[in-house]
Amino acid sequence: MSPSVAVGCSSWISSACCVAGIYSLSWMLNLVLPGRRRKGLAKDCDGEPLVYTVNGPQCVLVGFALLFVVTCIVPGMTLDYPVKHAAEMAAVACAVGLVLSIILFAIGKWPGHVSAHTGKMSAVARFFFGTELNPRWMGVDIKMWLYLIGVFMLMVNVLSGVAFYYNQHGGHVHTLLLVYAGELLWFCCDYLVFEDVQLSTYDLFAENVGFKLAWGCLFFYPFFYCIGMWPFLSLPEPDDLHTGTVGDPFQNIPFQAFLSVFVFLCGWFLSRGANLQKYNFKMSTIRRRKFYFIQQESIAGKILASGFWGVSRHVNYLGEILMAVGMALCGGLATPFTYLTVLPWLYPLYYVVLLVMRERDDDRRCAEKYGSLWAVYRKRVPYRIVPYIY
Numbered sequence: 386m387s388p389s390v391a392v393g394c395s396s397w398i399s400s401a402c403c404v405a406g407i408y409s410l411s412w413m414l415n416l417v418l419p420g421r422r423r424k425g426l427a428k429d430c431d432g433e434p435l436v437y438t439v440n441g442p443q444c445v446l447v448g449f450a451l452l453f454v455v456t457c458i459v460p461g462m463t464l465d466y467p468v469k470h471a472a473e474m475a476a477v478a479c480a481v482g483l484v485l486s487i488i489l490f491a492i493g494k495w496p497g498h499v500s501a502h503t504g505k506m507s508a509v510a511r512f513f514f515g516t517e518l519n520p521r522w523m524g525v526d527i528k529m530w531l532y533l534i535g536v537f538m539l540m541v542n543v544l545s546g547v548a549f550y551y552n553q554h555g556g557h558v559h560t561l562l563l564v565y566a567g568e569l570l571w572f573c574c575d576y577l578v579f580e581d582v583q584l585s586t587y588d589l590f591a592e593n594v595g596f597k598l599a600w601g602c603l604f605f606y607p608f609f610y611c612i613g614m615w616p617f618l619s620l621p622e623p624d625d626l627h628t629g630t631v632g633d634p635f636q637n638i639p640f641q642a643f644l645s646v647f648v649f650l651c652g653w654f655l656s657r658g659a660n661l662q663k664y665n666f667k668m669s670t671i672r673r674r675k676f677y678f679i680q681q682e683s684i685a686g687k688i689l690a691s692g693f694w695g696v697s698r699h700v701n702y703l704g705e706i707l708m709a710v711g712m713a714l715c716g717g718l719a720t721p722f723t724y725l726t727v728l729p730w731l732y733p734l735y736y737v738v739l740l741v742m743r744e745r746d747d748d749r750r751c752a753e754k755y756g757s758l759w760a761v762y763r764k765r766v767p768y769r770i771v772p773y774i775y
Contacts, residue, residue, distance in 0.1 A: 391484055393395065396470060396473055397473050397477075399461070399462075399470070400470045400473035400474045400476075400477055401473075401477045401522045403462070403467070403470075403474060404477040404478050404481065405477075405481075406455075407448075407452070407534075407537065407538060407541065408481065408534055408603070409590050410451065411444060411448060411530065411533055411534045411537050412530060412534075413524060414440075414443070414447055415438075415440065415444055415445040415525055415529070415530050415533055416449055416523070416525050418443045418444055418501065419438075419440065419443070420438040420439045420440025420441075420443060420448065420536050420714075421438070421439045421440075421581070422436055422437070422438060422439075422503075423436070423437050423439050423581050423584055424436055424437075424584075424653070425437055425520050425584035425585065425589055425590070426584065426585050426589060426590040426667065427518065427584075427589045427590040429519075435519060435526075437526060437529060437584055439580045439581055439584075441529075441532075441533050441536070441576070441577045441580045442577045442578065442580070444533055445533075445536070445537055445540065445543070445577060445760065448537055449540075452541070454548060459539055462491050464544070464548035464550075464636055464746055465545050465546075465548040465549035465552055466545065467542050467545035468542070468545045468546050468548075468549040468618065469549065471608070473606075475491075475604065475608045478538070478603050478604040478607070478608065479600070479603075479604040481495035481601035481603055481604075482596075482599050482601075482602075482603035482604045482605075483596075483600060484648035485599045485603065486512065486595060486600055487512075488497065489515060489516070489517065489527075489594055489595060489599060490511065490512045490515075490516055490595065490596075491522075491712070492517075497629045511595070512595060512596055513595055513596045513597055514593050514595045514596075514597055515592070515593025515594045515595025515596075515597070515598065515599075516593060516595065517593055517594060518590075518593050518594070519589070520536055525612060527594055528589060528594055528598070530584075531594070531598055531599060531602035531603065532576070532583065532602060534602060534603065534607075535601075535603070535606035535607055536573045536576055536577065536606075537607075538603075538606075538607030538608075539573055539607040539611060540570060540573050541607075542607055542608065542611050543566050543569050543570060543573075543611050543614065544566070544570075545565050546562075546566065546614045546617075546618055546750065547562065547563070550562055550617060550618060553618075554620075554711035557600065559617050559620070560638050560642060560701070561617065561638060561641060561642060561645075561715045562614060562617040562715070562716075562731060564642045564646060564715050565613055565614055565645075565712055565715035566609075566614065566663075566715060567618070568645070568646070568649045568708075568711060568712050568715075569610070569611060569613075569712060571653070572653075572708065575653065575657060579657065579660070579661070580629070581664070582660050582661060582664045585664050585667050585668065586660070586665065587743070587747060591747075591750065595668075598738070609731075609732070609735070610732060612719070612728050612729065612731055612732055613712050613713055613716045613729035613732060614716065615628075615716075615728055616660075616717075616719055616726065616728060616729065617716060619725055641714060641715070641718055642684075642713055642715075645711050645712070645714040645715045646711070647711070648708075648710055648711035648714060649708050649709055649711025649712060650709070650711075650712075651704075651706070651707055652703075652704045652705065652706065652707025652708035652709075652711055653704065653708055654704070655700055655701065655703055655704030655707065656694065656701045656703075656704025656707075656708060657704070657739040658692075658693050659692075659693035659694065659700050659701035659704065660701050662679065662681075662689065662692050662693050662694065662717055663689055663694065663701075665681070666681055666689045667685070679691060679692035680692075682695070682722060684761055684762050684765070685758050686754060687758060688751075688755060688758055688759065688762045689767055690762055690766060693722075694766070695765075695766055696766070696768070696772050697766060697768040697769060697770055697771065697772050698744075698748070698763070698766050698768065698769055698770075699740070699744045699747070699769060699770045700768045700770070700772075702740040702743070702744060703739065703770050703771055705736055705744070706733060706736050706737060706740065706770075709732050709733035709735075709736045710731075710733045712732065713728070713729040713730050713732055713733050714729075715729065716728070716729040717729035717730050742768070744769055744770055748769070
């Protein structure tokens with residue numbers, strides 16, 4: 386075997402070990418670390434609410450501490466390793482997601498396993514959307530673990546990107562990359578802090594676990610969501626932290642940073658506020674209780690129709706799209722225009738396609754569940770996602 390082939394094989398083996406180690410670590414931490422015990426809206430095969438151990442923040446904190454120790458004692462395993470070997474790690478993660486999807490498809494058809502779909506579906510559709518609603522293996526809820534590993538791996542990739550830029554550019558980091566990384570880490574930490582709220586979301590009680598979720602959380606989520614950092618990691622020359630220099634494609638950095646943060650925070654306010662209001666409504670025994678300054682108004686005590694949910698039927702989706710646009714503004718306004726300028730905008734484009742499709746599916750499901758009450762809500766709140774537009 387030639388030296389170049391040996392080095393290439395060694396790189397692939399190291400990347401595979403890195404991915405496997407992070408995934409296995411998250412599984413073990415999710416299993417053994419203590420956390421809050423919470424009931425969700427999803428139910429087991431007997432119709433009883435599933436109980437979850439919410440320990441995401443603990444898992445991530447301990448996980449990062451252990452990974453830092455690994456970088457200190459394992460030769461070649463540096464903080465910027467995931468970015469330097471992004472192609473190999475992404476390929477391994479993609480393969481793991483595919484294998485897990487096949488396993489889920491096979492065992493989800495066993496008796497006693499609850500599915501969100503009751504009608505007939507093709508084998509391809511069952512593989513893609515899944516055959517089981519909330520699988521649990523060896524004490525670990527697969528859905529919550531997939532969300533956890535997606536967040537954890539995404540944070541690893543983002544921090545690795547910052548470390549890579551720092552090492553490549555003389556010990557400093559571009560202002561817009563710091564803004565972008567801060568927004569993406571805020572996005573991740575927001576999920577971890579409000580992990581309880583996830584227990585009342587559409588994903589938990591209405592979607593099976595299949596290729597879409599398994600491959601999505603193991604590969605697509607952690608490697609695609611941070612696509613906006615690549616325009617920065619591809620900069621050929623060191624640049625000034627604040628004002629930019631010759632060779633810096635970002636010419637109005639302070640305004641661009643302000644605009645990005647403003648749009649991102651507006652989106653976060655809509656998304657988090659709407660989800661918290663719905664969580665308060667669904668989990669409260671007193672349905673007309675106030676949510677901060679908002680009076681909780683509902684239709685027949687079942688459909689929330691005030692506050693955020695009186696603006697549009699899925700104003701939380703608008704918030705998520707705005708957050709994605711805010712992040713894209715960091716790296717997506719470079720001049721001259723190149724293919725790298727396009728990359729950050731793929732993230733909000735993906736969200737638009739995903740959430741428009743999900744809104745249609747959720748609207749159909751709610752119409753079946755609530756009947757005439759949903760028709761009343763549609764009339765009261767006519768806009769699907771964007772007020773006065775859509």
